[in-house]
Amino acid sequence: MKKILVGAALLGMSASASAVAPGGDGCGWGNLLFEGKSGLPVHLLATTVNGTSGNATFGMTSGTNGCDTSGALTYDGKSLLAMNGMLEEVAQDMAVGHGEALTALSVSMGIEPEDRAHFDTVMHQHFADVFPSQDVDAGQVMTHIDSVMRQDERLKVYAS
Amino acid sequence: MRFLCWFALGLVGVTASVCISSSAAARDSAQAMPDTATIARLADTPRWQALLHYNPGATLRGVGESYVDDPNFFLASDGATNAADELAATIQALAKPDSPARCRYPARYKFVATQLGWDTTDALAHCTDYQDWRDRMPIGRLVMVFPAAYLNSPSSMFGHTLLRLDASAKPESAYLSRAINFSAQSTGADGSALYVWRGLVGGYPGRFSVNSYVETIHRYGFIENRDIWEYPLNLDHDALDWLVRHLWELRGVNFDYFFFDENCSFRLLELIHVARPDLPLLAGQRFAELPVHTIRTLVDAGLVSDNHYRPSKIHTLQRYADPLSSSERALTKRLTRNTGLLETPAFQDLRPAARHRVAQVAYQALRVDGRTRQRDKSTAHDSLALLRAIQRNPAPAAAPATPPAPPEKGHATHLISLAGGRIDGASYGEFGFRMTYHDVLDRPQGFPTGAGIQGLDLKLRAYDNGDIELERLGLVNIRSIAPRGTFFKPISWFVDSGLEQTPAGSTRQLGLYLDGGPGLSWRVGDVVPYVFAAARLETVATQEPTFGTGLGANAGALWITPTVQWGLELSQRYFAQGFHRTRAGLSANLPVSRNNALRARCEYESWNAQGQADCQLSFRHFF
Numbered sequence: 104m105k106k107i108l109v110g111a112a113l114l115g116m117s118a119s120a121s122a123v124a125p126g127g128d129g130c131g132w133g134n135l136l137f138e139g140k141s142g143l144p145v146h147l148l149a150t151t152v153n154g155t156s157g158n159a160t161f162g163m164t165s166g167t168n169g170c171d172t173s174g175a176l177t178y179d180g181k182s183l184l185a186m187n188g189m190l191e192e193v194a195q196d197m198a199v200g201h202g203e204a205l206t207a208l209s210v211s212m213g214i215e216p217e218d219r220a221h222f223d224t225v226m227h228q229h230f231a232d233v234f235p236s237q238d239v240d241a242g243q244v245m246t247h248i249d250s251v252m253r254q255d256e257r258l259k260v261y262a263s
Numbered sequence: 264m265r266f267l268c269w270f271a272l273g274l275v276g277v278t279a280s281v282c283i284s285s286s287a288a289a290r291d292s293a294q295a296m297p298d299t300a301t302i303a304r305l306a307d308t309p310r311w312q313a314l315l316h317y318n319p320g321a322t323l324r325g326v327g328e329s330y331v332d333d334p335n336f337f338l339a340s341d342g343a344t345n346a347a348d349e350l351a352a353t354i355q356a357l358a359k360p361d362s363p364a365r366c367r368y369p370a371r372y373k374f375v376a377t378q379l380g381w382d383t384t385d386a387l388a389h390c391t392d393y394q395d396w397r398d399r400m401p402i403g404r405l406v407m408v409f410p411a412a413y414l415n416s417p418s419s420m421f422g423h424t425l426l427r428l429d430a431s432a433k434p435e436s437a438y439l440s441r442a443i444n445f446s447a448q449s450t451g452a453d454g455s456a457l458y459v460w461r462g463l464v465g466g467y468p469g470r471f472s473v474n475s476y477v478e479t480i481h482r483y484g485f486i487e488n489r490d491i492w493e494y495p496l497n498l499d500h501d502a503l504d505w506l507v508r509h510l511w512e513l514r515g516v517n518f519d520y521f522f523f524d525e526n527c528s529f530r531l532l533e534l535i536h537v538a539r540p541d542l543p544l545l546a547g548q549r550f551a552e553l554p555v556h557t558i559r560t561l562v563d564a565g566l567v568s569d570n571h572y573r574p575s576k577i578h579t580l581q582r583y584a585d586p587l588s589s590s591e592r593a594l595t596k597r598l599t600r601n602t603g604l605l606e607t608p609a610f611q612d613l614r615p616a617a618r619h620r621v622a623q624v625a626y627q628a629l630r631v632d633g634r635t636r637q638r639d640k641s642t643a644h645d646s647l648a649l650l651r652a653i654q655r656n657p658a659p660a661a662a663p664a665t666p667p668a669p670p671e672k673g674h675a676t677h678l679i680s681l682a683g684g685r686i687d688g689a690s691y692g693e694f695g696f697r698m699t700y701h702d703v704l705d706r707p708q709g710f711p712t713g714a715g716i717q718g719l720d721l722k723l724r725a726y727d728n729g730d731i732e733l734e735r736l737g738l739v740n741i742r743s744i745a746p747r748g749t750f751f752k753p754i755s756w757f758v759d760s761g762l763e764q765t766p767a768g769s770t771r772q773l774g775l776y777l778d779g780g781p782g783l784s785w786r787v788g789d790v791v792p793y794v795f796a797a798a799r800l801e802t803v804a805t806q807e808p809t810f811g812t813g814l815g816a817n818a819g820a821l822w823i824t825p826t827v828q829w830g831l832e833l834s835q836r837y838f839a840q841g842f843h844r845t846r847a848g849l850s851a852n853l854p855v856s857r858n859n860a861l862r863a864r865c866e867y868e869s870w871n872a873q874g875q876a877d878c879q880l881s882f883r884h885f886f
Contacts, residue, residue, distance in 0.1 A: 178477075186475075186477060187478075188485055189481075191634075191646070194646075195653075198650040198651070199653060200654075203437075206435070207436040207439055211436075227654065230650070231651065237640075237644050238643070
């Protein structure tokens with residue numbers, strides 16, 4: 104696909120570049136040479152448009168990003184989880200026990216720096232409670248996190 | 264639709280429409296208008312020129328005029344070309360304490376108030392939209408972000424740039440920072456040729472936008488699998504305040520977007536110039552602004568003292584997979600197809616830490632593939648099964664990634680070369696110039712291995728009999744030699760076009776050619792063997808018709824080490840017009856410094872059975 108597009112661009116032929124194909128939003132020369140129409144967040148929009156599964160785990164979501172600007176700059180835990188791809192990052196970090204996505208979640212939930220390592224540990228231990236099935240969505244995961252925190256002496260102050 | 268979405272994604276998501284009425288402002292002015300000489304002096308200051316985006320001579324088009332292509336940005340009718348008139352109109356509009364223009368132009372206000380000694384107490388208190396936005400744009404640190412090339416796409420080697428605004432000098436989570444982008448707003452309705460044309464001549468407007476950095480990481484690092492380099496900038500709070508105020512002034516404002524010079528990288532540099540107009544960020548003439556030049560400009564200006572490497576998902580996977588034994592790697596591969604194996608002795612008999620690593624690699628491989636496709640039930644089921652195995656089998660944290668050489672440490676863009684050689688008993692000297700950028704044998708530091716892109720490659724030869732000949736004028740030559748591994752099976756490819764001398768009968772002739780095709784490659788230690796199927800169109804032929812169409816294959820190998828880079832290639836083309844070409848070449852490249860290298864090359868070329876050997880030694884200098 105990519106080389107066909109490159110060839111088409113070089114030969115000056117008119118090819119209709121697929122908006123779904125990842126790639127090409129470089130700037131300057133790279134963009135010119137690579138692919139037809141990719142100078143704007145085609146991919147983000149494409150993935151938003153193509154998402155079929157709501158904000159499920161292990162799937163593209165059609166959550167708060169893309170055309171919805173209400174949560175575009177600041178996130179609470181739930182809106183962060185609802186972002187494209189965040190749920191799977193958080194799931195992986197919880198399974199491992201730490202990671203940048205899990206830290207982003209605890210920061211956005213207002214968990215104080217001194218409690219974040221403890222939050223990571225508790226979430227790691229209760230992974231099966233937070234992700235009981237592959238079909239949980241961001242809202243359910245947030246509810247599960249909340250009930251796990253409620254049962255923890257140090258974390259219950261952060262539960263909603 | 265796409266445009267509307269983009270607009271909504273746009274700068275603030277606040278659709279405040281501000282009416283500027285400058286006619287009555289002077290009458291109600293609480294401030295006196297300075298004299299013409301003062302206005303002329305202030306209008307010439309670098310800061311005011313930067314706030315209006317006047318071209319100081321950095322690019323060819325419209326020197327001394329504003330880059331902004333949007334009448335709404337200016338208060339004076341000739342504001343785009345007359346900085347003094349725009350300043351006078353601005354002073355007039357900003358003078359009144361509750362002026363709506365103060366809310367539209369907080370950076371201009373800061374400039375005027377500072378220069379004219381206005382009382383700034385609560386000067387912008389009535390600007391609720393602006394204040395709300397500033398509350399969501401806490402300023403601690405500015406970071407230049409460079410997403411590098413992605414796999415199997417040499418044209419992305421030029422990279423991309425954006426800015427990141429952190430809430431503090433040591434942010435708690437970069438995921439929650441803001442990303443500042445400048446990009447062209449194409450409508451999506453144009454065909455590729457029109458798109459390229461409009462991009463070149465400035466047919467698309469470009470705009471700044473702000474969104475969340477987590478979207479940037481997701482898109483470039485996770486979906487497109489590009490390494491991301493982050494360069495924190497030494498800018499103090501006051502400089503960042505200028506920048507963020509000005510960013511507000513630019514919401515919804517259109518710039519022309521030109522691919523070569525006035526692109527995202529140039530605009531970001533211009534934005535930083537507003538924060539620090541005293542630095543020579545826009546000094547010198549730019550023919551083409553490449554993202555890596557922007558990084559180098561910032562380094563040279565002393566704004567960069569550190570960098571951070573954020574590996575793509577594929578490189579993270581490779582880092583975890585490399586330490587596994589070959590049997591463990593085979594098991595991970597099987598696990599990605601059947602997670603039922605997690606319950607069998609093949610997995611259970613491993614040590615817990617090994618179980619963790621194997622499951623983690625299998626999970627990451629599954630996600631690299633699954634992340635770009637629509638969700639399906641069995642992949643989701645397998646993903647969760649692997650995560651549970653990771654969680655049940657703890658292991659010590661893996662060592663952090665060892666960053667490769669950062670892109671700004673790579674060789675420069677343009678190349679000149681001087682060579683001496685012999686072909687068929689004749690000696691020659693050769694001068695070469697290459698506009699851009701990298702071939703697969705050039706010094707590898709800062710570039711992806713096996714990827715090459717060359718644009719406008721000129722070679723002129725002077726023979727010992729006094730003849731001067733054009734040896735080659737390459738238009739575009741792209742090569743992507745992407746080895747196939749345990750988890751990914753990319754298709755390599757190449758395309759090459761231009762004018763070149765090739766054997767034809769008993770002589771050599773200059774002709775147009777287009778050559779290219781798909782291929783496969785593998786990795787054996789440091790050596791990367793490859794094969795391509797190839798097709799060639801050319802105008803060189805000694806008999807009618809003069810348009811040759813050939814099919815054939817290339818086979819070769821790269822041996823890329825940090826100190827010397829070797830390349831061997833054999834190619835064969837059979838033409839429908841009844842002749843064939845053979846080419847065999849061996850090259851060695853020896854970098855002697857970042858921008859200087861020696862290259863030796865011997866090549867044998869034949870047309871039917873008649874062949875010539877050509878050997879040369881060249882000195883190559885990048886600048």
